[in-house]
Amino acid sequence: MKITIIGTGGVGGYFGAKLAKAGHEVTFVARGQHLQAIREKGLLVKSIAGDIHVEQVLATDQITSIERADLVITAVKAWQIKEIREDIQQIIHSESMVLPLQNGVLAAKELSEVIPAENVLGGLCRIISKIESPGVINHFGVEPEIVFGELNKQHNARLDILSALFSEAGIKSKASRDIEADVWKKFISICVSALLAVTKTTYGEMCELKETYQMMTELLQEIYVVSQKAGVNIKPDFIEKTIGFIKSFPYDSTSSLTRDVWAGKPSEIDYQNGTVVRLAEQYGVDVPVNRFIYNCVLPMELKARNRSLKTI
Known part of the structure; x- marks a missing residue:
């Protein structure tokens, strides 16, 4: 082939x-x-x-x-x-x-x-x-x-x-x-990447600290609610399984989005937490953790793309 x-x-x-x-x-x-x-x-x-x-x-x-x-x-x-x-x-x-x-x-x-x-x-x-x-x-x-x-x-x-x-x-x-559901399942889990970027933690560090662990849990729950509004077939126990999967990652590992933000490079933030924020507005859902994370990364993203912060 x-x-x-x-x-x-x-x-x-x-x-x-x-x-x-x-x-x-x-x-x-x-x-x-x-x-x-x-x-x-x-x-x-x-x-x-x-x-x-x-x-x-x-x-x-x-x-x-x-x-x-x-x-x-x-x-x-x-x-x-x-x-x-x-x-x-x-x-x-x-x-x-x-x-x-x-x-x-x-x-x-x-x-x-x-x-x-x-x-x-x-x-x-x-x-x-x-x-x-x-x-x-x-x-x-x-x-x-x-x-x-x-x-x-x-x-x-x-x-x-x-x-x-x-x-x-x-x-x-x-x-x-049901590839739609599978894509959404991964989408939910990867949106944790921006939380790593903002808190400057690895997966292990994020799960170790009670405060960042709680933020991760709330971030995932928010996206699950959006997925249900969008009609995606995901069972309620998925978030618990996702947290278990994230805990299995190597302690010092990060994601590509995290590393891009830290390096001052353009990232996928608009296609991750940015998408969550836009869909949440469309479906009338409140996603305060995702909105906070997205808004924190956005100024860095605009700088990385050489766009004026005045466009915010």
Whole structure:
């Protein structure tokens, strides 16, 4: 299968390397020194599950230079989907699958505004990883997994094809019967990332301190209420399970959004807690913790994007 990985960071680099190692024709889209290092030395994944080195790598910084991709996995930041969707449209064919692994709940919808909806799947991944240095990915937490499904909640042959593809590559995966609910479940849990950013804590530190632990619990409960207003099928015990999952993270681990905010880089805050705030307003729900966290990060986000604070 001809596979395109758009965004060769912690997510795209890891899963793309597994697929390439399994013998598929994988083209990686990357930029700058990272792209140069991949072209010169290949792609190295340092992983708690076993290192991977793909020596001969197809890599480019131009999506439109790729010919007829059968599977496109988008692993860029959530806010970059709108920047790449027209280019993706030019490299797919009628049977192509476009699988977004973005954080948030808007990626499939935003892709479908330009790309034929029948080509777009819903998807998410679980992994804690990052670019360690140019050409090197470090996977340091959570058993990697990809969850995918049809937006209309139907099961068909192409989901079986993807299941087999990931299985052969040694990637844990699940074909979801309700990808909307699964995407929302991850969305709820990742919105804790901004709390880490504001409190300057790791997951372990946040869970250790009574005050930040309480904020985390309230933040999650608020988003659950919004999900119910939106008609998403999530059971009431999900928050308790999510807290247990977060407690299992390595003590010193953080998230990509947290690290981006700390580094003064543009982040996914608008696609995480910002989305919660906007949906809460739409459904008439009060989300004081999420609103506080979003408003705290917003000035830093505007500075990172070189926008005037006067626009607030």
